[in-house]
Structure formats: C-alpha cells, structure tokens
Amino acid sequence: MLKIQNCHAEIDNKTILRGINLDIKPGEVHAIMGPNGSGKSTLANVLAGRGSYTLTQGSIRYLDQDLLELSPEQRAQAGLFLAFQYPVEIPGVSNVYLLKASLNAIRKARGEKELDAMDFLALVKEKLKLVEMDQDFLYRSVNEGFSGGEKKRNEILQMALLEPKLAVLDETDSGLDIDALKIVSNGVNRLRSPQRSMILITHYQRLLDYIKPDYVHILAGGKIIRSGDFTLAQTLEKDGYATILQEESVA
C-alpha cells in the first residue's frame, strides 16, 4: 500500500525527517509514536502533500505510484485521507456542503456517478451514527464553534464518508476526554478492513488501548529508531521515551 524509502524532508530550510523507512501493507494499522518535535506531524503533512514541506531525498510509493507526482487533491482522490491534528474552521461553509462537495469530487475522479442531495443525505445520516452525532451538526459551519471532541469526530465522520484506502490520523486523541476518546476509537475500529490501512500518530499509549495496532514505530530526531508489535507501546509507557532513546543511542 505504502512504501517510504529513505525519506528526508525539510521545511523553511530546516531538516526534520532524516531517513524514514516504512512499509505498510493493506489492512495493517501502524502506530507512530514519538516525543514532541520528532517529526510525526511532518511525516503526516508530507504524505498529504502540504506544499511548505520539501522532500530532499528518498521516495514514497503509494499503490505503486510515485506519491510525490500527485497534488494533494489527487492523493485524496486516490484514497489517501488525513485526519488533521488541528482541523481548521471554514466560516459560512456548512458541514454538509463541504462533505458533499468532497465526496462527489472523489467519486467523479474515480469515474463514479456523483450523488444528488437526497441520496447523499441518506448516506451521511448512516455515517453520523458511527460517530454518535446529531443531524443538526451537519448545518453548522465547518468546525466553527466546535469543541475539541466535535472536531475530531468530524474528522472521523469524513473518513467514514470518503472510505479511504490509507488513513493517516494525526494525533486524533489529543484534546479528547475519555468519553470522546471512546467514541472516536469505536468509530475508527468500525472502519478497519482488510483493504484499508491506517497510520495512527500519537504521543500516548492510551489511544492504542482502544485501537490496537499491528505495528508500533518510535520516531525520534526524524528517524524511526525502533519498531515492534503492539507490546512496544506498553514498553514505552513503562520506560518512557528517555530510556528508549538512550538504549538506541539517539539522546
């Protein structure tokens, strides 16, 4: 599904990623954990195609295409989804309007027929149940006046609607209380499938109690310093980043 090889990336002439290697197969859930400033969000933004980041070395292949050849919207249309850490507000644009525009843009790119308002509304009502949200939520402006929990649930709602092949969840658990975390995690788990891969980016092991990953990678100083299965997260929780960094002689 995704193959990152020796990826070096910078922003404002500052190198953040220093040789990332990652191989993700369909159906797998990978967690990427790391201390602040390790490059987790950079990785997410590089995958999504944020213009301010430049790849200085290495390659990224997605579904056997060169990902870097594609614009952000093309990547989205090819099934790549990023759940933002800080979802931005778009005043005056209703949620339902953006959702419909987005789904139809992706369907059109895939050669599928666009949905009309009625079919779309029926579909979105189904997906709302997944994140336990009310219908009137659709008519508010995108993320405007949303609580932290609502913003993150909105991201998962979009993921449910757009049915991506590769979903990158950038610190989806940050700013969530325990109840919101359960709802979001539940939603994500219901979206797991053998055809869908996920990258969970997080600081804390807590999210991984709810969404059990197949693999865990620890990112520090722009490199993946250790990889393992989900027990690695428990080790990290017990020992802390400092110990592991020392063990890997990165500190």
Added chain:
Amino acid sequence: MTDAALDKLLQQDYQHGFVSDIESDTLPCGLSESVIRTISAKKNEPEFLLEWRLKAYRHWLTLSEPHWADYMHYPAIDYQAISYYSAPKVKKQLKSLDEVDPELLRTYNKLGIPLKEQEFLAGVAVDAVFDSISVATTFKEKLRGMGILFCSFSEAVQEYPELVKKYLGTVVPPQDNFFACLNSAVFTDGSFCYIPKGVRCPMELSTYFRINAANTGQFERTLIIADEGSTVSYLEGCTAPQRDENQLHAAVVELVALDNATIKYSTVQNWYPGDKEGKGGIYNFVTKRGHCRGVNSKISWTQVETGSAITWKYPSVILQGDHSTGEFYSVAVANHKQQADTGTKMIHIGKNTKSTILSKGISAGSGQNTYRGLVRIAPSAENSRNYTQCDSLLIGDRCTAHTFPSIETKNQTAQVEHEASASKISDDQLFYCQQRGIATEDALSLIVNGFCKAVFKELPMEFAVEAQKLLGVSLEGSIG
C-alpha cells in the same frame, strides 16, 4: 404563468424577431445646449423635461470633476469626445454559437446560462417559438391589470408625465454631484416603475424584460415609486459579461417609498473589467439613492459587483419617515487591476429608524477595494439604530483593502454598532479542502462563497445561484 396562458403563448405564430428599426442618425460627439435640445426633441419630450435638462446642464458647466478619491487612477475623460445620442444598435447577427469568442462561451457555461439565452446574449439570430418581446408583453399586461406601471423611462415620460414630474430629481437632485448632474442633462433611457397603493407586486421586476435590455445605456435614469402599503422587488443587471464601447456609465437611480411601502433593489453587475492591464474597462460611476419618505417604509439595496474597471457607487437611504428601515448588503470584488470604491450612506432623520449595513469586500490580484460608509444621525432622529459590519478578504499579497467608516451622531439616544474584520484566505483552509479531494479553484470558490453567504442570502433566489457562480468566475486565477 398559468398553463392556459402558456398554451396561448405557444400557439401564437412566431412574430417578428428581435429587431428594432434602424435609425440612420447618430449625433456627432460633443456636448452643448443644442445637443441637449436635439436629444429632447428626438424623444418628443414635454417642455418641463427639456427645461429640467437645460437647468442641469448649465449647472454642470460650473462644476469640476471630483478627484477626492485621489488614489484612483484613470485616464481623463473627454466629455466632448462622447456622442450623447445614438439610435438603438442592431447587434451584428451571428449564425451560431460557433462564431462566438470561445472565451466568452466558456464564461457563459461556467455561469450556467442556458444555451438559448447564450445565443441571445451573443447576438446569434434566435429562432425561438416565443421570444423576449412576447414574454415581456404578456407579463406587462398582467401587471398593468393590477395597476402596476413598469416600462422604460422614455415611455413613462410619454404616458405618465405627471408622475415623472412629481418624483424626478426629488431623491437625487441634479446639483447633487458632478456625474448625477451630467446624467440629468443627457440621460437617454432607463426604467420606470410605479406600484399603486396596497399592491404587492407578484413577481420580481427585471431589466431583462425591458426592450433592448442587453444594450445598457451610458446615462441611464431609473425611477421607482412604491405608493402606500405597496411592495416591489427589482432586479438590475445580469451575470453575463457585457462589453460596451462607451467606457463611462453614469446612471442615476431614485427610489421613493411612501407609508408602509417596501422596495427591494438587487443588482448583479459584471461589466467588462478591462484586460489584464486594466485597459479598456468600464467606469461605473452611479448615484443610487432611496428615500424612505413614508412612515414604516423600507428600502433594501443588495449588490454583487464583480465587473467594471472602476466602480464608484454608494447606494444610500434617507430615513425620513418614522420607523423606517434602510438596508445595504454588498459583495464587491476587485481582481487584477480593478478598483472599487463603494459603500453607503444611511441618513437617519425620523424617529425610531433602523439601518443595517453588511459589506463584504474581496480583493485579489492587484485589485484595490475600498469601503466608504457614512452613518449620520440627525438631532431629530430619536432612538435610531444602526448596525454595520464590514469585512475584507484578501487573496494573494498584492491587493489592498481600505475602510473609511464615518459615524456622525447628533442625538444621544442613538445606538450605533460597527464591526470590521480583515482576513486572508488561509493556506490551512485551502489545504483542508484539497486534502478532501477538492481542486484548488473549487476550494477557493467554496471558501469565498462562505464568506459572502450572509449577503447572498438577501438576493432573490435566481440571482443568488448566478451570483455564486459569478464569484467563482471572477476570481479565476487568483490563487497559485
């Protein structure tokens, strides 16, 4: 239209197509008293109107062109190089849309204009079962049956001179400003509308139904009178880009609302803004004013201005009647080298008057957008209230937005609120949409429409849909 009426229309034999008689005379360039007498004579105007024109002209000679907006740059206008009377032109008839500039067609398609209308607009010989004249005639007859007078200004001068004489110049006197004065001397045509007491006009009146609507005159004069208890919604303009050899457009629009009457005036303007260097575009210097003469009267202006090289207009409301209301909703776009200086004046004179101003300015390219607003509360205006919100959106880093709000209150019971914001389209917002599969141009359109939503909400529905598309078209190429 009822099914019966529609059937009748469809069964009519096709009448003559849309061709007006070709008059062979056009006045040579230049302005003088004799030119004005000629214009008045050609139009067979009554004496009072000729005198009115001449008085305005003599006053105009004493005025000098205003240059207080000194940041605005345009080549000097030579008033002697304009021809002040030319017969309605017969547009060169093309055989099909294939002969039309493909760029123009692309714009029509983006605006969602139906094919038959595209042909009409582009000057293709229309082979329609029913044409604009028949449709217009049918509607006008229906309106006439209700006592509603809706016709061209020239026709009104012939048919209803007493009404014209009673109201003309009572809202915008010729002495008001340089361009209004010139207009008063040389105006050729425009719209006239009178709604009788207690009548609610059943349909939106549109300039489209005026004969020769597509040929907008240089110096248009419009007069709308809503008698006691009446209501009317009037639409001016169209989204289709319009070119004109005449650069200067100095129209005057006067609205009069008597007791308990309401006038809603909506404008969508997309005149030629000039080439990428800003050359050749139209100057839109128009004076629009509404007089809430009666108690409990209401006048609303809603405008979407995306065209013209220079837009200079301040649709205003004089709130004289007690409990009267004035509203101004505006979206003004300045892209490439366009300059827009627009806003409103709300003059509170009566008691318990209310005004609302919502102005959205969008600047892109090297465009300059200025909001100039005046809220004046006279000593007599007890308990008046005003709310003003003025928002600017900047796209790119070469455009500008200026705001000159002015508030003068001479009555302590007045409540005046003013909010302003300036923002840029954020990269974050664009990227969010892109990451959801939406292409950059569409994302921009989405975000900008969100910004303008509060104003679009005030437009009659048919205009609102067109306005959204128009915004997308006028901001093409402003990102990336």
